[in-house]
Amino acid sequence: MLKKLGLVAVLGALISVVVATTAWGSAKAPNRVSAVAASTIKCGKVRTIGMAAPITGPASDIGNQQVHWAKYYVKRWNSSHKNARIKMVMGDTQLGTDTAFAVKVAKSFASNSKLLGVVGPAGSQEVVASTSAYKAGKLGWVSGSATRTTLTDGHTDGNRRGYFYRTVPNDGQQGPTVANYMIKKLKWKRVYIIDDQETYSQGLADGVQGILNSRGVTTKRDSISQSQSDYSSVIAKIPNNYQGIYIPWQLAPQAQAFGQQLQAAGKAKINLFGSDGLFAPGVWKIAGSYDSAFPYDPASKVVKTFVKAHGGNGEYFGLPSYVAAQVVVGAVNRACKAGHGKTSRAAVRKQIAKTNLKSSILGFPVRFQTNGEMKLPASFGVFQIQKDGSFKRVQ
Amino acid sequence: MSPTSRQALGNLSGLGVLLAIWVVYAVYFSPTQGWTFFLQLTVNGIILGSIYALIALGYSLVYGILKLLNFAHGDVYMIGSFIGFGVLTLLGGPLSPAIPVALLVLCMFVVAMLGSGVLGLAIERFAYRPLRDAPRIAPLISALGVAFFLENSVLLLFGADYRNYDGYDLISYNGIHLGGAAGVFVSYLGVLVISGALLLMVALVALVRWTRFGKAMRAVSFDREAAAMMGIDSDRVIATTFLVGSALGGAAGVMFGLVYSQIYYLVGFLAGLKGFTAAVVGGIGSIPGAMLGGLLVGLVESWAKGYLNGNVADLVVFGILIGVMLLRPSGLLGTPALQKV
Numbered sequence: 001m002l003k004k005l006g007l008v009a010v011l012g013a014l015i016s017v018v019v020a021t022t023a024w025g026s027a028k029a030p031n032r033v034s035a036v037a038a039s040t041i042k043c044g045k046v047r048t049i050g051m052a053a054p055i056t057g058p059a060s061d062i063g064n065q066q067v068h069w070a071k072y073y074v075k076r077w078n079s080s081h082k083n084a085r086i087k088m089v090m091g092d093t094q095l096g097t098d099t100a101f102a103v104k105v106a107k108s109f110a111s112n113s114k115l116l117g118v119v120g121p122a123g124s125q126e127v128v129a130s131t132s133a134y135k136a137g138k139l140g141w142v143s144g145s146a147t148r149t150t151l152t153d154g155h156t157d158g159n160r161r162g163y164f165y166r167t168v169p170n171d172g173q174q175g176p177t178v179a180n181y182m183i184k185k186l187k188w189k190r191v192y193i194i195d196d197q198e199t200y201s202q203g204l205a206d207g208v209q210g211i212l213n214s215r216g217v218t219t220k221r222d223s224i225s226q227s228q229s230d231y232s233s234v235i236a237k238i239p240n241n242y243q244g245i246y247i248p249w250q251l252a253p254q255a256q257a258f259g260q261q262l263q264a265a266g267k268a269k270i271n272l273f274g275s276d277g278l279f280a281p282g283v284w285k286i287a288g289s290y291d292s293a294f295p296y297d298p299a300s301k302v303v304k305t306f307v308k309a310h311g312g313n314g315e316y317f318g319l320p321s322y323v324a325a326q327v328v329v330g331a332v333n334r335a336c337k338a339g340h341g342k343t344s345r346a347a348v349r350k351q352i353a354k355t356n357l358k359s360s361i362l363g364f365p366v367r368f369q370t371n372g373e374m375k376l377p378a379s380f381g382v383f384q385i386q387k388d389g390s391f392k393r394v395q
Numbered sequence: 396m397s398p399t400s401r402q403a404l405g406n407l408s409g410l411g412v413l414l415a416i417w418v419v420y421a422v423y424f425s426p427t428q429g430w431t432f433f434l435q436l437t438v439n440g441i442i443l444g445s446i447y448a449l450i451a452l453g454y455s456l457v458y459g460i461l462k463l464l465n466f467a468h469g470d471v472y473m474i475g476s477f478i479g480f481g482v483l484t485l486l487g488g489p490l491s492p493a494i495p496v497a498l499l500v501l502c503m504f505v506v507a508m509l510g511s512g513v514l515g516l517a518i519e520r521f522a523y524r525p526l527r528d529a530p531r532i533a534p535l536i537s538a539l540g541v542a543f544f545l546e547n548s549v550l551l552l553f554g555a556d557y558r559n560y561d562g563y564d565l566i567s568y569n570g571i572h573l574g575g576a577a578g579v580f581v582s583y584l585g586v587l588v589i590s591g592a593l594l595l596m597v598a599l600v601a602l603v604r605w606t607r608f609g610k611a612m613r614a615v616s617f618d619r620e621a622a623a624m625m626g627i628d629s630d631r632v633i634a635t636t637f638l639v640g641s642a643l644g645g646a647a648g649v650m651f652g653l654v655y656s657q658i659y660y661l662v663g664f665l666a667g668l669k670g671f672t673a674a675v676v677g678g679i680g681s682i683p684g685a686m687l688g689g690l691l692v693g694l695v696e697s698w699a700k701g702y703l704n705g706n707v708a709d710l711v712v713f714g715i716l717i718g719v720m721l722l723r724p725s726g727l728l729g730t731p732a733l734q735k736v
Contacts, residue, residue, distance in 0.1 A: 057555035058659060094555050097661065197706050223706040227665055229655035232439040233700035236432060240577075253557035257656035260563045264570070264582045 036113045037138035040344050043336035048087045049328050050109040052102060052120035052130070052141075053321070057094035058226075058251045061280035063122055065318030066144055070119050072306055073325040084336070086329050093121050096226055096251050099129035106130035110137025116335070117141065117328040117348045119321060123250060123277075124148030124200045127164065128157045135163055140349035142328055144321030145294075147171045147276060148200050152371040157199075165352055165372040167323040167362065168294050169380060171200075174275065175207030177380040178246070178292050181395060182208075182273065183215055185382075186290075188243040190218045192270075194234065196249045197225050204248035204275055224258075226251060231258050235265045246273045252280035259286030276380070279317035285389035293391070294320050295378040297363035316391075323362055327355050406727045410691075421702060434579045436701040437694060442585045442654060444693020445592035449647035450670025451677065451685035452599060453640035459680035460616045460636050463534050467518055467541035468644055469667015474545060475511040475645025476658045479503040480558050489565035496565060500653075504591070507649045508642040515641025519634050542667075549660040562653035588650045595646055596686055599639070603682060612636060616680075665709075669696075672716045678729020687727060691715075 051070050054063030071088065078085045089112065091105030102121050109115050110133050118134065118141035121127060127146045134141050142165045149172045150156035151164065182188045191212055195205040209219050220242075222234055226249075235258075238245065245262075249255055255278045262268065263286070272289040279293045296303060296319045307314045331351035335343040338351075357366040367375045382395035421433050450472055457465040482503045487493035494502075522541045526534045562584055570582035603609040614622040615632045623629050651666065652658050669692055677688025692712055699711040719726065 058557045058657075060554075060556050097555060194705075223704055225706060225709075227661075228705070229651070229657055229662075230439070230443055230696075230700075232442070233436050233697045234705050236435045236439065236701055251557070253559055253657045256559060260561070260568075260656060264563050264568050264584070266576075266580055 033107075033110050033136050036111055037136065037345060039113065040339075040342050041114065041116060043084070043332075043339070043341050043343055045083050046085045046087050047116060047332050047336065048089060048112070048114040049325075049332060050089045050091055050105075050112070050115050050118040050120075050139075051321075051325070052091045052093050052105045052109070052118060052126070053122055054095035055090060055092040057092075057101075058096035058253055059094075059122065059277070061252050061283045062145070062250075062277065062317045063093075063095065065280075065315035066120070066122060066321035067318070068310070068315055069306070069318035069320075069322040070144075070325040073322045074329065076302075077329055081333075084333055086332070088119075088325075089115065091120075093123070093126055095121075095123045095126060099123075099125055102126035102130045103133055106133035106137075110134060110139060115139070116332045116343065116345060117352065119144065119324045119328050122146065123198075124151055125198055127151055127160075128199075131158045131160050131164070135160065138345040138349070139163070140165070140328075140331070140345070140352045142167060142324040142352065144168060144319075144324040145276065145317065147174060148203055150203070152373050154371060161371055162349060162353070163372075165327065165355075165368050167320040167327065167366060167374065168276075169378065170373065171204050171207060174292055174380045175204055176211060177382065178204075178273065178275070179208050179211035179215070181290070181292075181382050182212065182244060182246075183217060185395070186244065186271075188217060190239070190242040191244045191246055192220050192222070192238045192242050193246045194222045194224055196247075196251070196254070197223050198250065200250060200277065201248045201275075205246065208246055208248070224254075226254070228254075229257065231261045232265065235262050235267060238262075238267060238270065240267065240270075242270055244271045244273055248275035248277070250277035252278050252283040255284040255289075256286065259284070259289065262286075276317065279383070279391065281313060281315075281385075281391045282389050285385060287385055287387045287389075289385045290394075291383045291385065291391060292380045293317060293383055295362050295364075295381055297361050298393075300361045300363075302361050313390075319361060323357070323360050323366060326357065326360070327352060327366065330355060330357075402730075403728050406723060410727060417698075421698070431574065431578055432701070434573075436697045438579055438581050438585065439701075440694035440697030441690065442588050442693070443697060444673075444690035445589050446647045446650050446654075446666075446689075447669050447673045447692050448686045448689025449592055449595060449643045449650070450666060451673035451689045452596070452682065453644040454671050454674040455677070455679055455682060455685035456636050456640040456643075458674070459682075460612060460633055461523070461534075462531070463523065464538065464671070465518075465523075465640075466535070466538040466667070466671075467522075467545060468640070469663035469670065470542045470545035471511050471514055471518070471641045471663070472644040472648045472651075472666060472670070473549065473658070473660065473663030474514055475507040475641075475648030476652045476662060477549060477553065477558070477648075478510040478645065479507040479649035479652055480560060480658060482506045483560065483565070489561035492565065500566070500587075503649050504646055507645040509645075511645025511648070512638040512642035515637040515644075516634055518641075519637040524630065524633075542663075546660055546663070553660070555660060557657045557659045558652075559656050560652040560658070562656060566653070584654050588654055591646070591650060595643060599643070600682060602639070608632070608635065669712065672712060675726055676716060676719045678726025681726065681728045681730075684726055684728035 053066045074086050074088050093102040122145045124146040147170050149170045193205050193209050195201040212219050274291040276293050278284050331348050334351045335347040360366045364376045383391040384394045453468045492499045522537045523534050567583045573579040611627045611632045615629045619629050673688035673692040674685050677684030696708045699708040
């Protein structure tokens with residue numbers, strides 16, 4: 001009995017210590033973040049930035065494209081700047097499972113005393129969820145794929161002006177590109193639109209549906225969820241005389257499963273049309289489907305070298321993350337120079353806002369408006385999936 | 396006829412009337428009319444419901460014998476789907492299988508069922524048996540702990556990436572057209588799932604009704620202490636029940652992967668909840684109840700997706716769970732628990 005009581009007492013004491021330490025730690029955490037946020041950081045020969053991307057999880061295919069492109073930029077930079085090298089800390093946001101992962105990454109970046117700026121995250125919902133953590137850490141962050149229009153309006157889903165920037169055009173441009181292609185090139189008269197209930201998807205679906213309806217195209221609307229696997233009943237609803245199905249989703253494996261079930265239901269004649277979130281060659285491989293994706297300059301030497309080094313696979317979804325890394329690294333470098341070897345996160349943010357890339361692999365110069373949007377955004381491209389699973393640009 | 400059977404019959408008659416009203420509405424009065432559409436959704440629902448029924452059986456078997464809600468069962472199902480995928484990959488994958496497709500599919504089922512069954516045995520031995528005489532909340536917490544342990548183990552071992560069975564590429568995109576080309580379509584994969592689930596359910600019923608082990612199982616379920624006094628090794632019976640229930644979960648995991656393609660480490664969460672709902676709706680602890688519950692949940696989900704919007708399907712399914720709990724707490728075919736006073 002005494003032995004048992006002793007064990008319980010030891011266990012109780014251990015738990016108390018752990019609880020007390022955790023409580024003390026969490027009480028100190030906000031103070032630590034604000035202290036880190038306001039501190040002056042010595043630049044040294046190696047400067048640290050963060051990259052938030054879905055490295056694993058259902059969207060890892062697009063996340064790794066971003067990682068490859070961003071690392072490619074850092075590698076090129078480091079090879080020519082021996083005394084101002086960049087160390088990129090990775091954070092896995094697991095887009096498609098829970099935005100809690102993106103918030104966790106944002107908090108760890110905010111409390112990293114060496115970190116000066118961030119590339120990413122990928123999803124618009126992740127940008128919204130992690131805004132307060134990045135703002136608390138006074139970090140500037142540049143996404144290479146978050147396209148929701150309202151992210152930069154300063155009020156709908158939070159104000160992140162002066163902190164958040166993006167190197168992609170927004171959905172306000174993607175929607176018209178998609179709708180025009182459906183109407184003018186594909187001559188579709190009846191389109192079934194399915195969103196995945198995420199705000200990114202609903203925004204794009206609303207935009208495209210509005211344009212199609214205003215131009216006399218008949219549309220029907222439905223929803224699936226990101227955790228859904230059985231689409232048979234949704235597919236049963238799609239009339240055989242519809243020419244296209246618009247699926248502005250984020251998870252390429254879901255689009256692949258949907259396409260297979262569509263084919264199994266005998267409706268393979270109806271073409272799929274995806275959005276930038278589905279740009280995952282080799283994962284979504286339903287031949288004949290269309291996909292809208294970010295602009296890039298095919299004549300660029302940088303792009304050609306990357307494509308060659310990756311066996312012909314351009315991984316174009318990740319291309320704007322190269323530019324995002326370029327923006328962040330450039331800002332860190334300028335801030336360090338201006339501060340004579342010392343800088344702060346606020347100084348880096350100011351430099352991000354002043355970015356002026358005379359040319360970029362996007363095919364146009366990159367400068368930012370005060371709301372974080374690029375000044376000269378080009379339109380989205382349209383790709384078609386080939387029989388071998390590759391994506392061929394058709395517009 | 397016993398009062399329990401009379402009550403079950405009454406419930407079934409009520410359910411039949413509700414279904415008849417629904418069919419008349421769906422076919423003649425809903426905006427999306429027509430028999431073909433209704434029957435297509437029904438076939439889709441039966442395929443989905445067959446999988447839910449197999450999961451529900453795992454919950455029901457364990458609850459019947461231990462009065463334990465084994466919340467780790469959804470994750471045993473997930474591991475079964477991963478084992479099936481592993482076998483598929485090892486044997487060449489869906490596009491270039493190294494052995495005949497029928498043999499490959501059989502191997503996937505056998506290995507997944509064995510693996511899941513052994514996992515069920517291990518869970519029973521290490522997470523539940525030591526708590527056999529503890530208050531009922533203790534094994535429930537242990538079950539939740541096992542569920543998180545399994546999910547996170549798979550996350551650590553295999554990552555969070557989706558795996559795609561490409562079941563249609565492996566077997567066939569073709570199927571049977573009932574009522575001509577514009578009629579109801581049932582894919583061969585769907586036929587495989589329905590017939591496989593039916594076969595397993597019949598085998599389970601035979602096992603429980605007509606074997607010595609089944610008799611022992613029923614005895615332990617009725618009164619564990621009395622069964623032990625009659626010379627039945629209740630630990631062994633309970634362990635075997637876990638083996639059987641988990642093997643059914645493993646088979647359901649492979650079926651799910653083949654028909655719906657994508658699996659990942661959290662795939663067991665929602666499917667487990669639906670299987671649990673099916674078991675409760677049918678009457679937890681009742682084998683026919685679990686089958687009926689599974690089919691009902693599958694059908695309701697399919698009809699909800701077809702006649703309403705895809706985003707309300709789960710709302711309808713779990714709404715029905717609440718409704719059944721309010722109107723008939725012991726489920727459609729369950730018996731009210733009698734307590735000795």
